[in-house]
Amino acid sequence: MSVMTILLILLVLASLWTATTFLLLRAAIGLALTSVMLAIIMYDLGAGLAAVIELSVCAGLISVVFVSVISLTQRKPFSDYFERRASRLRRFWPLPVILFVVGIGLSLVSAPVTPAAAPATPQPDVRTFLWSTRQLDLFGQILILLSGVFGVLVLFKRNEKGGE
Amino acid sequence: MTILLLFVPFAALLILNLLPRSVRLTAAVAAGAVLLTAEAVVAILLPFGLVDLAGLTPLTNALPFPLTVDALSSLVFLCAGLAGLTALSVCRSTMKSDRDGFIFVNLLLIALIGMNGIAMVRDLFSLYVFIEVTATSTFILIAIGRGRDAFEGLWKYLILSFMATVFMLTGVALLLLFTGDITLEAAATAFGQPGSLAWVALLLYFCGLFVKAGLVPFHGWLADAYTGAPAAVSTYMAGVVTKASGILALMRVAQSPLGSSPMIRELLLIVGTVSAVAGAFLALNQRNMKRMLAYSSVSQMGYIVLALGAGSRLAIVAAALHFFVHSISKAQLFTNAAAIEDRLGTMDMDQMGGLAARMPLTGASAAAATLSVAGLPPLAGFWTKLLIVLALWRSGAQVWAVIAILTSVLTLAYFLSLQRRVFFGTVADTWRAVKEAGPGLTIPAVALAVITIGVGLGFPFLLPLILGGGS
DSSP states (O other): OOHHHHHHHHHHHHHHHHHHOOOHHHHHHHHHHHHHHHHHHHHHTTOHHHHHHHHHHHHHHHHHHHHHHHHTOOOOOGGGHHHHHHHHHHHHTHHHHHHHHHHHHHHHSOOSSOOOOOOSSOOOOHHHHHHHHOHHHHHHHHHHHHHHHHHHHHHTSOOTTSOO | OTTHHHHHHHHHHHHHTTSOHHHHHHHHHHHHHHHHHHHHHHHHHGGGTSSOTTTOHHHHHHSOOOBOOOHHHHHHHHHHHHHHHHHHHHHHHHOOOHHHHHHHHHHHHHHHHHHHHHHHBOBHHHHHHHHHHHHHHHHHHHHTTOSHHHHHHHHHHHHHHHHHHHHHHHHHHHHHHHHSOOBHHHHHHHHHSTTOOHHHHHHHHHHHHHHHHTOTTSOTTHHHHHHHSOHHHHHHIIIIIHIIIIIHHHHHHHHSGGGGOHHHHHHHHHHHHHHHHHHHHHHHTOSBHHHHHHHHHHHHHHHHHHHHTTOSHHHHHHHHHHHHHHHHHHHHHHHHHHHHHHHHSOOBGGGOOOHHHHSHHHHHHHHHHHHHHHTOTTSHHHHHHHHHHHHHHHTTOHHHHHHHHHHHHHHHHHHHHHHHHHTSSOOOGGGTTOOOOOHHHHHHHHHHHHHHHHHHHHHHHHHHHHHTSOO
């Protein structure tokens, strides 16, 4: 079994875990793991730029999704934990089947597009790429995280006067 | 120099959060007012060459940020400055808690940086990043409302924004696959090649922009977000955020060689017309004032996109001017709505009536803005709609021009309905003791109404200057 196959299996498992768990923290961690797996696969396939983009976007998206989901939910008792987990698994089991069928289908059909020719010069190291050419996007990511911090303040921190 | 438009608000943001709590809000409002005024002043002086952002080349080149400023950037700076100042004033009058007010200013500055970025970047991924910066700060701004309506609006905006993210990133990835580059120029080159599938990438990217702009059929979030958000937030969103996030990139596409492509033109004409017409019909049936204004925004943004579909320089000028006029009019109308909500505690227009007698400044300024958006001469909206119709007619899109004129009649219909239900008639007994809103809500409304009337009266003199201004 090649490393790529293991990574693909881990990717599917991580995404399934994200979809089936109803504990928010686990869902956020699952999403992060899925993105990391995807980024590693992309990098391994020679798409360093896409890998970096996946990682950088992931950081912002997770914080937003995490904060907003928590804001829209309320704590539930844990008594029916196993029942709800089973219910989720029942709902989401078609996902890996669909993924498998689509994957097989795509591998049988030749790609309809011609990818752009690979650059003659070797691709820069991810660190070089990130810090030398995409600083503006990193700045954007910092701002997205800052918004997330304010989101936490808005949604969780109680007013000092006790009004909220 | 261009980098200052990103880093000065960022530095202000950091400094504000280091200040003692007792002075934070005052300092934040003062800093916000200074920055937003500076932004508007820079935008006005830029076209005259008095602020030569691009001229400071050594500094620009020393930084590896590919930022460019042009006439469309000035447009966004101006709208962001004016709508931001209005929202800041509304915030001071309507935000009950100091803490919320402080957070509002912080998030307003983040959204401002996002919009400045959108106005200055040229590659499609950086554009996406800054659109997300603006959207993320807006999510939290809506959440400041905390009520069920705010969370409903936030939730819908979040879900559809997530869809937009998927569309835009897939578009960028496909473009990268087909061309190895993510600039608009690369997209235009690839688009022109026979058999190229770059149109798939562009279509996906456009769908993302349509969601951000709240255009039909991706408008599901807009009315709930505007209605559920606090007054200051809906003022800022309706004034500039939605337009800068969704429409500006479409204007850049129209400016590029892609803008003359028949396929892109058709797409913009169809989406623009459907949004203009559907938005107007949806606005007609609303009881909630903010909801009606929200659907009116869908309709007016449809107008801007419709103009872009004409694919000529006149069309871009018309779209840009309508962008500006609609920006100030909608910021003002949401300020009027905030004044009414502040005094009456409701947005249900069927419970209102005769308010012009009790709130004369709000009533008079609202009349100027509604009639301008409806396209009545000699107000600013009349001229921009006339230019849109002219641009469409000259480019051979006569049928679309006629639809634009008919939609303007619909706009007049729903705004006259608003005027009749809210401001005309006799005052209900419940509201006999109502007084005009405070200066924080009336001064910006009157100032924006003066701009609407002034631009309208001076338009014949301004237009040659604008058309002769090169970019």
